[in-house]
Amino acid sequence: MSDIEMIRAARARIAGNLRRTPLLSAPALDAIAGRRVLLKAECLQVTGSFKARGGWSAVSAIAPEVRARGVIAFSSGNHAQGVAHAAREHGVPAVILMPQDAPKAKIDGTRALGAEVVLFDRERDDRDAMGAALAEERGLTLIKPFDDALVVAGQGTLGLELAEQANEHGVTSAEVLVCCGGGGLSSGVALALEAEAPGLRVRTCEPEGFDDVARSLAAGEIRRNDRLSGSICDAIVTPQPGNLTFPILRRLCGPGLAVSEDEVLRAMALAFRHLRVVIEPGGAVSLAAALFRPEALTGETAIAVATGGNVDAALYARALSTLE
Amino acid sequence: MSDIEMIRAARARIAGNLRRTPLLSAPALDAIAGRRVLLKAECLQVTGSFKARGGWSAVSAIAPEVRARGVIAFSSGNHAQGVAHAAREHGVPAVILMPQDAPKAKIDGTRALGAEVVLFDRERDDRDAMGAALAEERGLTLIKPFDDALVVAGQGTLGLELAEQANEHGVTSAEVLVCCGGGGLSSGVALALEAEAPGLRVRTCEPEGFDDVARSLAAGEIRRNDRLSGSICDAIVTPQPGNLTFPILRRLCGPGLAVSEDEVLRAMALAFRHLRVVIEPGGAVSLAAALFRPEALTGETAIAVATGGNVDAALYARALSTLE
Numbered sequence: 001m002s003d004i005e006m007i008r009a010a011r012a013r014i015a016g017n018l019r020r021t022p023l024l025s026a027p028a029l030d031a032i033a034g035r036r037v038l039l040k041a042e043c044l045q046v047t048g049s050f051k052a053r054g055g056w057s058a059v060s061a062i063a064p065e066v067r068a069r070g071v072i073a074f075s076s077g078n079h080a081q082g083v084a085h086a087a088r089e090h091g092v093p094a095v096i097l098m099p100q101d102a103p104k105a106k107i108d109g110t111r112a113l114g115a116e117v118v119l120f121d122r123e124r125d126d127r128d129a130m131g132a133a134l135a136e137e138r139g140l141t142l143i144k145p146f147d148d149a150l151v152v153a154g155q156g157t158l159g160l161e162l163a164e165q166a167n168e169h170g171v172t173s174a175e176v177l178v179c180c181g182g183g184g185l186s187s188g189v190a191l192a193l194e195a196e197a198p199g200l201r202v203r204t205c206e207p208e209g210f211d212d213v214a215r216s217l218a219a220g221e222i223r224r225n226d227r228l229s230g231s232i233c234d235a236i237v238t239p240q241p242g243n244l245t246f247p248i249l250r251r252l253c254g255p256g257l258a259v260s261e262d263e264v265l266r267a268m269a270l271a272f273r274h275l276r277v278v279i280e281p282g283g284a285v286s287l288a289a290a291l292f293r294p295e296a297l298t299g300e301t302a303i304a305v306a307t308g309g310n311v312d313a314a315l316y317a318r319a320l321s322t323l324e
Numbered sequence: 325m326s327d328i329e330m331i332r333a334a335r336a337r338i339a340g341n342l343r344r345t346p347l348l349s350a351p352a353l354d355a356i357a358g359r360r361v362l363l364k365a366e367c368l369q370v371t372g373s374f375k376a377r378g379g380w381s382a383v384s385a386i387a388p389e390v391r392a393r394g395v396i397a398f399s400s401g402n403h404a405q406g407v408a409h410a411a412r413e414h415g416v417p418a419v420i421l422m423p424q425d426a427p428k429a430k431i432d433g434t435r436a437l438g439a440e441v442v443l444f445d446r447e448r449d450d451r452d453a454m455g456a457a458l459a460e461e462r463g464l465t466l467i468k469p470f471d472d473a474l475v476v477a478g479q480g481t482l483g484l485e486l487a488e489q490a491n492e493h494g495v496t497s498a499e500v501l502v503c504c505g506g507g508g509l510s511s512g513v514a515l516a517l518e519a520e521a522p523g524l525r526v527r528t529c530e531p532e533g534f535d536d537v538a539r540s541l542a543a544g545e546i547r548r549n550d551r552l553s554g555s556i557c558d559a560i561v562t563p564q565p566g567n568l569t570f571p572i573l574r575r576l577c578g579p580g581l582a583v584s585e586d587e588v589l590r591a592m593a594l595a596f597r598h599l600r601v602v603i604e605p606g607g608a609v610s611l612a613a614a615l616f617r618p619e620a621l622t623g624e625t626a627i628a629v630a631t632g633g634n635v636d637a638a639l640y641a642r643a644l645s646t647l648e
Contacts, residue, residue, distance in 0.1 A: 019346070019348075021346075022343070022345075022346060022368065024343075024368065027436065027437070028433075028436055031436075041368075043600045044346065044348065044365075044599075044600055044601070048600050105597070109352075112351065112352055112355075113351070269637070272602055272637070272640070273429070273637075275368075276367045276368055276372050276601060276602040276603075276633030276634075277368070277600060277601060277602065278596055278600040278601065278602060279600075309600030310600075313593070313596070313597075313644035313645070313647045316596070316644060317641040317644055317645075320637035320640060320641055321637070321641075323637045
């Protein structure tokens with residue numbers, strides 16, 4: 001089980017290897033939201049998402065003689081790059097299983113980080129069996145995307161940074177809006193804030209129609225999504241909250257929020273214009289909630305975590321077309 | 325005349341009011357450039373450009389009883405917002421004269437910062453006479469865009485930051501590529517680096533066809549541009565280097581660089597994909613030089629200053645269309 005000591009230990013392993021991402025703001029966004037909005041620009045993290053934190057935390061914690069044989073992960077996107085980056089920096093091999101219809105940019109990006117990409121057919125192949133066979137054959141260690149205590153601890157390092165930065169900005173009370181898939185980041189940040197900034201409370205944010213976490217929090221037990229495809233926020237669409245993460249979310253987070261795809265695209269465009277950072281759809285759900293769900297929030301300040309910035313140019317251009 | 329003591333004094337006045345912008349990098353950009361590339365993401369500065377530094381430096385140095393009457397500036401873009409921001413934060417009025425054909429986003433942005441925008445017709449009106457009359461009538465202090473010692477000192481604070489950040493990254497020797505219009509930023513940064521990081525040398529960067537600074541440096545005396553319109557890099561197109569800035573540039577900078585508009589658009593797109601920051605054309609000239617002029621550079625590391633990020637969505641979409 002993850003706890004604050006694991007998060008602090010992860011931070012010590014990460015120190016000097018990843019970025020402390022900035023906390024940004026713009027008067028125009030405050031005006032839209034009707035309250036102060038601070039954006040934790042984690043899209044500027046190495047590899048373009050917070051997944052570099054969890055990847056580093058997990059890879060760096062493996063015993064060196066085991067790690068030397070390599071690591072393996074399943075991912076079509078940000079987790080792939082986070083694990084590949086950590087493996088490369090540790091000088092060990094990474095094998096990433098990706099669906100063959102994954103965006104070319106993400107496959108290329110993962111290969112550019114030195115990983116061996118093994119493509120599978122979503123219809124024909126048994127991904128888990130392929131991964132298990134590879135791991136067995138080569139002695140690879142599996143790095144899970146969120147339901148792993150070391151991964152949660154790595155994502156929690158964002159919360160430690162945020163606690164410091166909120167303090168630097170004079171913020172002692174705020175809701176922290178976190179884009180939420182399986183809950184690895186949300187639960188890690190919630191644990192960090194519980195210890196270091198108890199006036200800051202996590203609210204999970206999801207796309208409408210894929211709000212398994214919000215419904216699970218409301219029900220007090222895990223609920224599944226009816227469907228897993230058809231969202232522009234694919235980076236944060238997962239079947240259900242994790243078995244490890246959900247109890248943490250239930251204990252520490254406020255009610256979940258959900259926003260529409262149109263609101264996500266507008267949030268991306270407003271971040272382009274007023275903050276000059278590139279946010280991917282799954283990473284802009286939090287900013288969309290800060291801007292367009294004022295009635296669901298409380299307090300003078302909302303902190304939105306922009307979790308990633310890996311977005312295809314065509315989809316980004318579509319977001320920009322929402323500007324006047 | 326600006327000097328390192330003026331820059332240090334400007335930094336003390338600015339401290340806590342503006343951002344320390346991050347130094348970013350990506351393996352994919354290093355691979356294109358054939359050397360290590362570090363990007364000083366000044367596009368993430370308050371108001372979206374380094375002009376916030378010079379504006380703050382100048383406005384904060386005016387005697388309070390004079391400052392209370394207000395300030396005035398001529399600008400179609402970033403300088404307007406820099407001065408407007410500094411005036412608002414000091415609680416004094418700002419009048420900005422803007423051409424009536426300036427982009428609506430920039431006029432709106434300047435107004436959103438609380439400035440009174442006075443529009444003039446480029447053909448019919450005498451801008452200088454209008455400004456002089458307004459300044460006389462209201463007792464406003466004129467803030468010039470670059471040929472002013474306090475403004476140069478403010479821009480030089482970027483150089484002090486960069487010296488610290490280069491040291492943190494273990495870089496003691498590098499060429500520092502700076503997008504150059506009138507030379508306020510280039511000269512201020514050059515002065516700061518001369519004192520704090522003498523192994524770092526400024527190289528000015530301009531669009532082809534508007535390379536007055538490069539030609540002036542080559543000639544050893546001021547040369548003018550033949551034309552002043554028709555560049556997508558409008559933010560850095562000026563008639564000629566400043567009388568105050570040019571002697572500093574001549575003493576401290578290496579030969580000037582010039583890049584094509586196509587290279588600028590490609591650099592913007594590569595920053596989108598690999599660094600997730602939005603850079604405007606005039607702010608991407610430096611990154612374009614780092615990526616596409618390897619033969620004109622020396623050493624293992626190039627540091628490119630991305631000076632601004634205020635770009636219209638349509639032009640940005642055009643830049644993104646250069647990606648594969």
